[in-house]
Amino acid sequence: MPSEAKNIAASEKTRSVRRLLGGQIAIPVLVVALSAFGVLMVYSASFYAAETVCGDKFYFMKKQLVGFIIGIGAMAAASLFPYRKLLKLKWPALIISLVLLAAVFIPGVGRESYGATRWIGLGPITIQPSEIAKYGFVIFAAAYASENPERMKKFVGMLPVLAAGGGICLLVILEPNMSITMCIGLLMVAMLFLSGVKIKHFLVILIPVVAAVPVLIAIEPYRLKRLYAFIDPWQSPQGEGYQLIQSLYALGNGGWLGVGLFNSRQKYRFLPFAESDFILSVIGEEFGFVGILLLFAAAGALIWFGIRTAARSRDLFGFLVASGITLVYAIQVVVNALVVSGSIPPTGLPLPLISSGNTSLIFTMAAMGVLYNISKSAKRAPARAGGFAEKRRAGAP
Amino acid sequence: MLIAAAFLFLVIFVRFFYIQVISGAELRYKAIDQWTREIPVVAERGKILDRNGAILAGNITSYTVFARPNAVKDKQHTAHVLSEIFSLDEGELYEDLVSAKVSELTVVRRADAALAEELAAYDLPGVYYARDNTRTYPYGELLCQVLGFTSTDNEGLTGLEKYYDKYLAGMDGEILYDTDLVGVEIEGGNAAYLPATDGLNVALTVDKDIQIIAEEAMADAYLTYSPVSAQCIVLDPSNFEILAMVNYPGYDLNDVPREDTDLLNSLTRNRLISDIYEPGSTFKIVTAAANIEEYLQGNASAFSLSKIFNSSRTRTVDGTTIRCWSNHANGKHSNQTLAEALNNSCNPCFVDIALSLGKQTFYDYLEAFGFGKNTGIDFSGESQGMLIPESAVRDCDLARIGFGQSLAVSALQLACAGAAAVNGGYYYQPRLVESISDGGNIEEGFSPVLMNRTVSEEASRTLASLLEGVVANGSGSKAYIEGYKVGGKTGTAQKYENGAIASGKYVSSFLGFFPADDPKYLALVIVDEPQGAYYGSVVAAPYAKRIFEGIIEVRGIAPYE
Numbered sequence: 024m025p026s027e028a029k030n031i032a033a034s035e036k037t038r039s040v041r042r043l044l045g046g047q048i049a050i051p052v053l054v055v056a057l058s059a060f061g062v063l064m065v066y067s068a069s070f071y072a073a074e075t076v077c078g079d080k081f082y083f084m085k086k087q088l089v090g091f092i093i094g095i096g097a098m099a100a101a102s103l104f105p106y107r108k109l110l111k112l113k114w115p116a117l118i119i120s121l122v123l124l125a126a127v128f129i130p131g132v133g134r135e136s137y138g139a140t141r142w143i144g145l146g147p148i149t150i151q152p153s154e155i156a157k158y159g160f161v162i163f164a165a166a167y168a169s170e171n172p173e174r175m176k177k178f179v180g181m182l183p184v185l186a187a188g189g190g191i192c193l194l195v196i197l198e199p200n201m202s203i204t205m206c207i208g209l210l211m212v213a214m215l216f217l218s219g220v221k222i223k224h225f226l227v228i229l230i231p232v233v234a235a236v237p238v239l240i241a242i243e244p245y246r247l248k249r250l251y252a253f254i255d256p257w258q259s260p261q262g263e264g265y266q267l268i269q270s271l272y273a274l275g276n277g278g279w280l281g282v283g284l285f286n287s288r289q290k291y292r293f294l295p296f297a298e299s300d301f302i303l304s305v306i307g308e309e310f311g312f313v314g315i316l317l318l319f320a321a322a323g324a325l326i327w328f329g330i331r332t333a334a335r336s337r338d339l340f341g342f343l344v345a346s347g348i349t350l351v352y353a354i355q356v357v358v359n360a361l362v363v364s365g366s367i368p369p370t371g372l373p374l375p376l377i378s379s380g381n382t383s384l385i386f387t388m389a390a391m392g393v394l395y396n397i398s399k400s401a402k403r404a405p406a407r408a409g410g411f412a413e414k415r416r417a418g419a420p
Numbered sequence: 421m422l423i424a425a426a427f428l429f430l431v432i433f434v435r436f437f438y439i440q441v442i443s444g445a446e447l448r449y450k451a452i453d454q455w456t457r458e459i460p461v462v463a464e465r466g467k468i469l470d471r472n473g474a475i476l477a478g479n480i481t482s483y484t485v486f487a488r489p490n491a492v493k494d495k496q497h498t499a500h501v502l503s504e505i506f507s508l509d510e511g512e513l514y515e516d517l518v519s520a521k522v523s524e525l526t527v528v529r530r531a532d533a534a535l536a537e538e539l540a541a542y543d544l545p546g547v548y549y550a551r552d553n554t555r556t557y558p559y560g561e562l563l564c565q566v567l568g569f570t571s572t573d574n575e576g577l578t579g580l581e582k583y584y585d586k587y588l589a590g591m592d593g594e595i596l597y598d599t600d601l602v603g604v605e606i607e608g609g610n611a612a613y614l615p616a617t618d619g620l621n622v623a624l625t626v627d628k629d630i631q632i633i634a635e636e637a638m639a640d641a642y643l644t645y646s647p648v649s650a651q652c653i654v655l656d657p658s659n660f661e662i663l664a665m666v667n668y669p670g671y672d673l674n675d676v677p678r679e680d681t682d683l684l685n686s687l688t689r690n691r692l693i694s695d696i697y698e699p700g701s702t703f704k705i706v707t708a709a710a711n712i713e714e715y716l717q718g719n720a721s722a723f724s725l726s727k728i729f730n731s732s733r734t735r736t737v738d739g740t741t742i743r744c745w746s747n748h749a750n751g752k753h754s755n756q757t758l759a760e761a762l763n764n765s766c767n768p769c770f771v772d773i774a775l776s777l778g779k780q781t782f783y784d785y786l787e788a789f790g791f792g793k794n795t796g797i798d799f800s801g802e803s804q805g806m807l808i809p810e811s812a813v814r815d816c817d818l819a820r821i822g823f824g825q826s827l828a829v830s831a832l833q834l835a836c837a838g839a840a841a842v843n844g845g846y847y848y849q850p851r852l853v854e855s856i857s858d859g860g861n862i863e864e865g866f867s868p869v870l871m872n873r874t875v876s877e878e879a880s881r882t883l884a885s886l887l888e889g890v891v892a893n894g895s896g897s898k899a900y901i902e903g904y905k906v907g908g909k910t911g912t913a914q915k916y917e918n919g920a921i922a923s924g925k926y927v928s929s930f931l932g933f934f935p936a937d938d939p940k941y942l943a944l945v946i947v948d949e950p951q952g953a954y955y956g957s958v959v960a961a962p963y964a965k966r967i968f969e970g971i972i973e974v975r976g977i978a979p980y981e
Contacts, residue, residue, distance in 0.1 A: 075600070278440055278448075279440070288451070292602065357425075361431075364436055365439070
């Protein structure tokens with residue numbers, strides 16, 4: 024083959040690779056990589072406690088593996104499912120979310136743990152409806168806003184979105200689950216903002232939400248205690264400050280490079296929820312600051328591709344769904360990291376894709392499949408043609 | 421959104437960097453404490469030996485058994501096994517294991533090694549045993565107030581056990597091993613062994629054989645005269661090494677009466693060092709020594725050995741009349757030289773000496789002979805005695821001090837003064853401990869420490885021969901041993917109670933030594949409040965003789981040619 028032709032073939036090849044990446048193949052790749060790492064870390068963080076408490080050191084790992092496999096299936100399915108069809112699922116998504124959240128309060132169905140009823144038990148399967156409701160809300164809000172973008176500019180027009188978000192928040196706070204409530208609240212505010220709600224209308228909802236936080240804290244005394252514990256955990260190392268101190272011990276023990284996979288000391292039942300809400304502490308202990316840096320580089324990349332997908336989406340619905348999914352992920356990652364590092368008061372929130380918990384894992388992976396599907400139909404070469412977002416920002420009515 | 425996300429990520433990175441890299445070492449240090457549990461490795465307490473290596477205080481290896489309720493798997497079985505082996509209440513033990521109020525439970529302390537071996541065979545999870553030591557005193561009561569005893573944690577509480585605790589104690593070690601939150605050992609975890617450093621052995625100057633002889637003698641005196649106590653100190657005048665110290669009655673060191681505090685205080689008190697008494701006539705040794713030395717140095721106010729003292733029974737000083745204990749009737753205590761004054765223990769002669777030498781000179785000697793200050797013996801609770809300050813002393817006080825009244829001394833002070841008077845005039849620091857060793861190598865050896873000179877060799881020889889005369893021809897005759905040059909001086913002092921003479925209460929004493937021309941053994945015998953007889957010559961001197969005879973026998977000392 025002449026060398027020129029070879030070059031052309033080569034550049035064709037690069038372009039096709041680029042196109043594939045342009046379709047944000049990186050999203051499923053990162054999701055699978057992160058989730059697989061999650062399965063490994065769930066095992067590492069839980070094998071001792073699992074063996075001591077359940078007699079099976081693979082207890083949490085097996086569950087997580089099941090979630091991982093189902094999650095891959097869900098993600099594959101979602102990535103093949105044309106996302107526009109989700110528009111029609113606006114009401115089912117919202118209603119299923121609300122029904123599942125309400126079902127938590129039905130005696131015999133709701134599963135209580137650590138003083139909160141956050142799960143639905145169906146035989147051996149437990150589902151955490153709040154993990155589903157987050158995405159249900161994203162679909163509803165995106166569909167509602169994109170059907171008729173103009174109505175979002177009116178106060179009355181945006182009220183259904185507000186009501187849906189408020190309803191979900193109310194049901195979640197009743198579980199009670201403060202952290203997920205705050206995440207959904209943040210998500211709602213962000214979704215409204217992105218759907219073009221006017222600033223003054225925006226403030227009408229933002230102010231009560233901000234004002235509600237201190238009230239919610241004051242209602243439950245344990246939240247206040249947690250707040251104190253956050254301010255000075257060493258005041259009550261065996262009480263409220265315990266969890267945070269244990270997390271700090273784990274991170275401190277990790278140092279630069281960590282103590283190595285499986286070598287965490289803190290997972291020997293010192294660190295509560297080592298396999299779920301505080302799995303990041305174990306990762307920090309076993310892989311050190313460098314490991315945390317790499318993990319967040321991966322998470323950051325995923326968020327970056329999510330934002331890019333949103334920015335390049337063809338339509339408002341795609342833009343809003345992609346933004347919503349990315350937001351759900353980003354908010355949780357950031358809040359979890361801030362909690363684990365003692366930067367904000369401790370609250371129970373899993374690290375998505377990594378922490379033990381099947382509902383969260385499966386639905387996050389499914390949502391990432393949707394995100395990938397959106398990216399596939401996105402416009403290429405955004406710098407020249409510009410995606411939907413650029414057009415909007417450029418002043419298109 | 422991008423900028424916000426980037427900013428948040430930056431905050432997170434800074435935060436993690438601060439925790440993991442900057443505070444890492446500090447946090448890890450704090451955490452180590454919770455990651456490990458330890459089993460103590462008890463150091464073996466050093467032995468206390470006599471000067472010939474006989475063990476006076478030793479240890480029996482025992483085992484302390486712990487349980488960590490959280491780590492105990494089968495609580496019922498564990499409670500059953502433990503209660504069977506150590507004869508404990510099974511129900512109570514089971515309760516303790518189940519309730520888990522404490523993370524660590526001491527099941528039994530100081531169990532026999534055989535029982536611990538039996539336990540080891542069961543290999544119960546959550547049950548640990550650690551080597552411990554039980555202090556044991558092979559001779560029971562022997563030297564009890566000097567040796568002292570230890571607490572249940574092997575810490576020296578009294579006597580030499582306390583004084584030399586830092587050498588005897590050693591350093592406990594521990595076995596650290598990795599555990600989980602509730603103390604369950606981690607499989608494949610690290611175990612760090614920090615070995616214990618055993619305590620050092622302390623070798624005494626005391627001779628067990630002489631101590632036994634002295635204790636038997638004091639026990640006999642106690643039986644015969646029913647005193648408050650019978651005490652005796654035996655030391656080597658050539659270096660002030662204590663050879664024996666007896667305070668009778670004593671107590672069994674292996675069965676200390678810890679419950680009765682008053683009794684314990686009384687029985688554990690080393691009266692020879694801590695208590696003071698008015699010495700009476702034994703103190704005349706010091707007065708005589710001062711006079712002889714001053715005379716040899718040409719002091720005109722001192723009396724020559726041939727000077728005849730006034731035979732009157734009384735002396736009037738500062739308007740008070742001082743009488744001799746003897747009535748001086750029928751030619752008793754008449755025309756005495758110093759030798760005869762010592763033989764008769766005639767008080768007025770010593771009044772004359774003290775007054776003649778004068779306050780300043782006499783106090784110089786009191787100082788040189790160590791009165792009114794600590795001897796510096798290696799033992800806690802030493803008393804300085806009571807001595808009227810030179811600036812405040814009146815002639816009538818000085819006159820009485822001359823024959824051993826108006827001052828109080830500890831037995832140790834008097835024994836040392838006596839030794840320093842007859843050994844050539846050398847005052848050493850008295851010692852109970854000869855050396856400290858780690859079994860093989862001497863870590864610290866103590867050699868005699870000369871504090872000061874008291875009198876010259878010549879004055880000392882002269883005095884010793886006069887005191888030999890006291891035993892050969894005078895009041896000390898009951899300490900006489902045929903073929904051996906025993907010197908000595910008796911003492912009989914009335915006791916004071918609340919500032920007045922307590923009638924019928926005496927302290928009878930005898931300070932003896934031999935061989936008089938080169939003293940190697942000095943014994944001070946004190947019988948406090950004897951019943952029946954009370955003269956030191958009768959009550960105390962025979963026991964000094966008994967002790968010397970015993971020493972002659974065990975040391976195989978041949979009579980002089």
